[in-house]
Amino acid sequence: MYFEEYKVGDKFRSSGVTFTESGIIDFAIKYDPQPFHIDVEEAAKSQYKGLIASGFQTLALAFRMYIQEGFIKQGMGSPGMDELRWLKPVRPGDTLHIESEVLGTKASSSRNDRGYVDIFCSWVNQRDEVVMTVRLTQIIRRRPPK
Amino acid sequence: MYFEEYKVGDKFRSSGVTFTESGIIDFAIKYDPQPFHIDVEEAAKSQYKGLIASGFQTLALAFRMYIQEGFIKQGMGSPGMDELRWLKPVRPGDTLHIESEVLGTKASSSRNDRGYVDIFCSWVNQRDEVVMTVRLTQIIRRRPPK
Numbered sequence A, B: 001m002y003f004e005e006y007k008v009g010d011k012f013r014s015s016g017v018t019f020t021e022s023g024i025i026d027f028a029i030k031y032d033p034q035p036f037h038i039d040v041e042e043a044a045k046s047q048y049k050g051l052i053a054s055g056f057q058t059l060a061l062a063f064r065m066y067i068q069e070g071f072i073k074q075g076m077g078s079p080g081m082d083e084l085r086w087l088k089p090v091r092p093g094d095t096l097h098i099e100s101e102v103l104g105t106k107a108s109s110s111r112n113d114r115g116y117v118d119i120f121c122s123w124v125n126q127r128d129e130v131v132m133t134v135r136l137t138q139i140i141r142r143r144p145p146k
Helices: A021-031 A040-045 A055-068 B021-031 B040-045 B055-068
Strands: A012-014 A082-084 A097-108 A114-124 A130-141 B010-015 B082-085 B095-107 B114-124 B130-141
Touching: A021 A055, A021 B055, A055 A082, A055 A097, A055 A114, A055 A130, A055 B055, A114 B021, B021 B055, B055 B082, B055 B095, B055 B114, B055 B130
Parallel strands: none
Antiparallel strands: A012 A097, A082 A130, A082 B082, A097 A114, A114 A130, B010 B095, B082 B130, B095 B114, B114 B130
16 A cells, blocks of 8 residues: 555554463563563552553554554654553453554655655454554655656 | 652653664564564665664663663553654664653542653663653552551
8 A cells, every 4th residue: 555545534444463461471571561561460459450461562563463464565664653542451362453544644745755644543452442542643655656 | 669759850861772683673573564674685775774673662662671770660550652753763783771851740639549740751872862752641659658
């Protein structure tokens, strides 16, 4: 998908991915070793009443699904994200889908090989609860001239 | 550090962490497998002129450093982040420090065991270039009554 193919209002739903206890602990022991992400005993005593995934793991898995499924195949990086919200915990056994909607598109005024696509992303679990949202801007390659 | 110990204007600088080629590829192959994060040949041909770290890896490593160094030892999670900006690429061999400043603090009005701390985080490399910034809100436990 080149820049020209993204239209405001377009929606995309990824395949699902199931979070596991070992996947949650493996990520968090390296990147986010807070007790409620790595220690099932402490997590049970915490306000979360059990182990929950690092929000950074939840975030990053969206990109894995996007790239695996070709949603940002012509991606050239990102300048940033806004309004990231962690709304509900993600627990072992939860299966998340990423739902995305194109909010806006803008061709680059300085470089004719790319454009910017603003995307609203929601992470939805198997109970149709939205667990996380963010607005992100993705740089996408324009279709090369023939 | 309990909630009461965070004061507006307080600054914190973490120890450094060096990004390696294998660390960058290991993270990205799982979470962000774009060519410029996992394939040195394609990365060399890209606009980045070489392999760069996933911005999600850069983000998550801040938390590793925070927790390792006790900056958010009494952390109870986070409702979200705003204005995340990836400003410069992070490459193998780059060493990043996290510099943080407390922007604001607010005791929870509904739960007397916690408060909210707003933190501005900058990731700074060995050339003193700011490569990433974000504003994040952290929930911090209040000091228990004696």
